[in-house]
Amino acid sequence: MPMSATSTPPPPPAVAVQDASVVLGGRPILRCVDVTVEPGEFVALMGANGSGKSTLVRAILGLHPLTTGEVRLFGHPLHDHEDWARVGYVPQRPGAATGIPVSVREVVAAGRLTRRRLFRPLSAADRAAIDDALEVVGLADRRTDTVSHLSGGQQQRVLIARALAGEPELLVLDEPTAGVDLPNQEVLAETLAELKRRGATIVLVAHELGPLARLVDRAVVMRDGRVAYDGAPLLDHEAHEPWFADTHSHHHEPPGHHDHAPEVRSPLDRKERRPR
Amino acid sequence: MSALELFSLPFLQRALIAALLTGLAAPAVGTFLVQRRLALMGDGIGHVAVTGVALGLLFHTSPTWTAVGVTVLAAVVMELVRESGHTNGDVALALLFYGGLAGGVLLTGIGDQSTATLQRFLFGSITTISEGDVLVTMVLAAVVLLLCLGLAPQLFAIAQDQEFARVAGLRVRAYNMLIAVLAAVSVTVAMRTVGLLLVSALLVVPVATAQQLTRSFRSTILAAMTLGTLASVGGLVLATFASYGAKVAPGPTIVLVGLAGYVVAWPVGMYLRRRARLRSPFPALPPVGHDTTEHPHDHGPGCGHLAVPHEDHVDYVHDGHRHAVHEGHYDEH
Numbered sequence: 001m002p003m004s005a006t007s008t009p010p011p012p013p014a015v016a017v018q019d020a021s022v023v024l025g026g027r028p029i030l031r032c033v034d035v036t037v038e039p040g041e042f043v044a045l046m047g048a049n050g051s052g053k054s055t056l057v058r059a060i061l062g063l064h065p066l067t068t069g070e071v072r073l074f075g076h077p078l079h080d081h082e083d084w085a086r087v088g089y090v091p092q093r094p095g096a097a098t099g100i101p102v103s104v105r106e107v108v109a110a111g112r113l114t115r116r117r118l119f120r121p122l123s124a125a126d127r128a129a130i131d132d133a134l135e136v137v138g139l140a141d142r143r144t145d146t147v148s149h150l151s152g153g154q155q156q157r158v159l160i161a162r163a164l165a166g167e168p169e170l171l172v173l174d175e176p177t178a179g180v181d182l183p184n185q186e187v188l189a190e191t192l193a194e195l196k197r198r199g200a201t202i203v204l205v206a207h208e209l210g211p212l213a214r215l216v217d218r219a220v221v222m223r224d225g226r227v228a229y230d231g232a233p234l235l236d237h238e239a240h241e242p243w244f245a246d247t248h249s250h251h252h253e254p255p256g257h258h259d260h261a262p263e264v265r266s267p268l269d270r271k272e273r274r275p276r
Numbered sequence: 277m278s279a280l281e282l283f284s285l286p287f288l289q290r291a292l293i294a295a296l297l298t299g300l301a302a303p304a305v306g307t308f309l310v311q312r313r314l315a316l317m318g319d320g321i322g323h324v325a326v327t328g329v330a331l332g333l334l335f336h337t338s339p340t341w342t343a344v345g346v347t348v349l350a351a352v353v354m355e356l357v358r359e360s361g362h363t364n365g366d367v368a369l370a371l372l373f374y375g376g377l378a379g380g381v382l383l384t385g386i387g388d389q390s391t392a393t394l395q396r397f398l399f400g401s402i403t404t405i406s407e408g409d410v411l412v413t414m415v416l417a418a419v420v421l422l423l424c425l426g427l428a429p430q431l432f433a434i435a436q437d438q439e440f441a442r443v444a445g446l447r448v449r450a451y452n453m454l455i456a457v458l459a460a461v462s463v464t465v466a467m468r469t470v471g472l473l474l475v476s477a478l479l480v481v482p483v484a485t486a487q488q489l490t491r492s493f494r495s496t497i498l499a500a501m502t503l504g505t506l507a508s509v510g511g512l513v514l515a516t517f518a519s520y521g522a523k524v525a526p527g528p529t530i531v532l533v534g535l536a537g538y539v540v541a542w543p544v545g546m547y548l549r550r551r552a553r554l555r556s557p558f559p560a561l562p563p564v565g566h567d568t569t570e571h572p573h574d575h576g577p578g579c580g581h582l583a584v585p586h587e588d589h590v591d592y593v594h595d596g597h598r599h600a601v602h603e604g605h606y607d608e609h
Contacts, residue, residue, distance in 0.1 A: 030476045061443045074507045084445030091439055100311040100483070102436065103492035110433040116446045149552055166444070 012075030012200040014039045014170045015060055016095035020069035022052075022059050022225075029055045031135040032069070039169070040203045042192075042215050043063045044233065053205050056222065057172050060203070061089055073170070085114035088168030090159050099192050104150070107158050108133055111165035133164035160191060170201045177206055185211050199270055234254030251266075282516060288449040291402045291512055291526070296480060297417035298462075298469040299508030303486075303500035304424040305462045306479030308455050311435040311493070317354070317456075318476035324350040325472050326380030327396045330463075334387035339397065340412055343464045350376070351456035359449065387537045400527030402512060409468060416465045420458055424497075431455060432493055466556045468526040471510060478504060478582030481534040488538075488545025491552075507534035575599055 015037040020029040030052050037043050045053045058064045060071055062078045074086060088111070111133065113128045122130075134140045137157040142150065145156055157174055163171055171192075177185050187251045189211040192202060196215060209216060213233065221229035282288060309317050328346030332339030350372055357368040383395045392605075396404065423429070434451045435440040442448050459479070466475045486499035511530030518524040575581055575592035581595040591598035591609045598609040 048492070058439075063439055063442060080447070084443060087442040088442060091437065099313050099315075099487075100307060100493055100496050101487050101491050103494075106432070106493050107436065110429070110436060111444070113429060113433050113441075113446065116429065118430070162440070196343065241319055268409070 010040060011039050012072070014041070014074060016070075016071075016075075017056070017060060017205065017206055018058075018070050020059055020071060021067045022055055022064050023067045024055070024064065033222075033225070033227055035220055035227060035230070037203055037248075038203060039171075039201050040196075040199055042196055042217045043204070044209055044212070044216045044219045045203060045205045045222065046207070046219055046234070047228070048205070050145060051222040052225040053222045054174055055225075057174055057203060057205050061172060063089070073106060081128045085166055088163030088166055088171045090163045090176055091157075092178065094276050098145070101146045101148070103144050104147055104158050104161075105130065105134070107147055108161045108165050109267040111162035115120040117237040129167055130165050136194060137161045138187055138203075150182075151157045153180040153187075156180055157184065157187060157191075160188065164191075164195070168200065170203070171195060173202070173204045175207065177208065177212065184211070188212070189215065226231050241270055279517070285405055287405070288516065290405050290407065292509065293403055293410055295469055295508040295526075295530070296505060297413055297511045298466045299482075300501050300504035301417040301420040301424075302462045302475075302478040303482040303504035304421060304497060305455070305458045306426070306483045306504075307437050307486075307493075307500050308431050309459060310480060310483045310487075311432070312455070315480045316366075316476065316478075317459055318367060318463055320354065320372050320376075320481040321347050321351055321460050322467075322472040322475040323373045323380075324376030325460075325463055325467060325475075326394070326398070327376050327383065328380075329467075329472070330380040330383035330387065330389075330394065333389045333393060334383050338412075340409060340464060340467070341469060343397075343418075344461060345460070347460035347463055348457050350460065351491075352453055355452050355456040359452065364586045366578050379402040384471050396472050397467060398471050399471055399525060400474065402469050402526045405468055413465055415466070416461050420462050420465065423458060426453075427454070428497070439500040470530050474527055474531045477534060478508065481531070481538055482507060485534070485538040485541045488541040489548065502538055503534070507531075509536060550591040575601065 002117055013017045015035070017033055017035040020030055020033045021028065033056060033058070037208065038141060039097065045056060047053045047153050055064060060073075062071070062081075066156075070258060073081050074083070076083070078210075109122065109126070112122070116122070116126065120130070131140065134143055139154065139157055139161060142154070147155060151156065160176065163173075169241060178187070191243055192204075193215055202215075204212065205214065212233070216233040219229065219234045220227055221234065283292075287302050306318065309315055325347045328343035329339040331346065331494045332342035333416070335342075354372060380394070384391065386488075387583055430441075430446055431454070434446060434448055435442065435455075438448055441451075462479065463472070466478045469553035470478050478579055482500040483496065485503050486496045490496040490499055495508045508530045511533040512526045514533060515524045515526040515529040577583065579592065581599075584593060584598060586598070586600065586609055589600055591600045593599075600607045600609045
């Protein structure tokens with residue numbers, strides 16, 4: 001198709017982050033970050049604890065408001081991005097289990113919501129996508145089990161299946177390998193390899209890549225809220241060299257803790273503003 | 277009066293309809309509240325409804341409608357506070373609790389109403405429901421059921437994982453408001469049945485009972501609705517028969533029947549959970565410790581590996597393991 005190659009402009013990047021800064025609790029977490037992810041790329045976002053890698057993906061998904069800069073998904077600015085069916089998100093593990101027993105299939109079915117209309121039952125296409133997603137992560141035989149009865153690695157795979165059920169073009173995974181044993185990491189690597197074959201764009205936050213290393217096209221290493229490296233894939237130990245690591249301490253800050261702000265608050269205090 | 281004559285009385289028929297609808301609608305909303313760990317939200321709204329009822333009594337309008345108005349307003353405020361505040365809403369809930377109850381009692385006094393009137397709403401008076409009240413109950417319960425079941429996939433996703441729902445493009449704030457408003461409406465619907473102080477029981481107890489026995493959200497919400505209906509209708513019937521002998525109020529009877537269901541379901545749930553744990557044991561691992569493969573090196577004194585005395589023999593530290601000679605090969609110790 002030489003005609004179309006010359007007449008159509010190249011597709012816009014799947015993710016374009018320009019000069020993005022994020023401030024949480026009065027503290028700058030991301031400082032003027034520029035990252036671009038082309039369609040079909042597999043990018044690993046690495047860095048020490050507290051380097052801002054999770055914050056960056058959350059900002060990309062619109063979960064943290066930007067103080068400066070702009071995020072574009074598939075060429076559309078985030079605030080008027082409507083086509084969320086093209087995006088799949090796999091959050092960090094907690095959140096799979098809640099106060100009510102929930103079956104594996106129900107969690108995965110939630111991933112189909114991007115493509116469902118209100119007040120409509122699941123269509124045949126929805127069911128097929130859910131079954132396919134369960135098949136890909138190897139949990140088809142556990143579909144009626146309660147999620148909280150599964151192991152941590154299996155719960156992580158349920159969350160991945162949920163994102164897959166929406167058949168996204170861009171898949172964002174936040175630390176999918178943290179606290180997951182090697183066999184489950186292998187399953188994860190096979191799943192992502194299959195998605196990569198299907199042409200999906202994948203952004204992966206990881207402290208350590210393990211079996212995923214062979215899939216990575218590009219590594220971005222964060223340090224102190226800035227991009228410290230952006231280029232060819234790095235080995236795990238390279239991403240943790242002193243010039244990438246946090247120079248101040250290796251302590252992990254507990255989430256939601258503001259060390260410089262008073263902890264007693266009234267219910268009417270404002271939290272960070274959230275979009276929408 | 278025989279039982280048949282009793283149940284042909286119009287006031288009891290109205291009560292049965294109200295009990296049936298309340299028993300269906302309240303647990304449907306309650307399931308989403310329990311899923312979001314807001315089980316006490318119904319209580320908070322119930323207390324605020326006292327102010328709404330008192331306002332209705334003060335201005336001689338329908339207490340049901342003023343209660344709906346005040347509770348919906350309070351639920352929206354509570355949701356806004358929960359969303360924007362740093363606390364996860366329990367302090368805000370407590371503040372509403374006290375304000376609502378105190379305001380209600382104060383306004384009742386100002387309106388020169390007897391506490392007996394307020395008590396009808398505090399502890400329920402299902403047998404004094406008028407025809408208009410039954411109609412209002414039917415309409416509100418139908419709306420609650422339609423929204424709860426029709427939007428169940430969306431409400432489920434938001435209660436399960438708000439951030440995922442946001443990335444899935446759902447209007448999380450609007451759905452949060454919807455749940456709060458539905459909770460407020462179902463509280464006012466259940467107000468006449470079990471009373472404002474016990475209203476949360478009808479939202480939460482059937483759900484707590486159902487989740488002892490169920491493995492999925494769908495079966496939980498359906499079982500909770502069934503159990504809620506059984507408890508409210510059963511409690512009303514039980515109270516009616518019991519009132520031959522003593523003064524038995526339907527509201528508390530309904531709640532106690534619901535709790536009895538929980539007491540029965542709990543041991544069954546314990547047994548089922550135990551069985552589920554046994555059903556998925558640890559995965560079988562290959563046996564460790566008997567390495568019959570050829571060992572390229574004979575361990576012995578001065579072989580270069582650290583020798584560790586171990587009971588009656590000597591182990592040699594090798595590649596992070598301790599090797600012990602055993603019939604021509606080495607065991608891992």
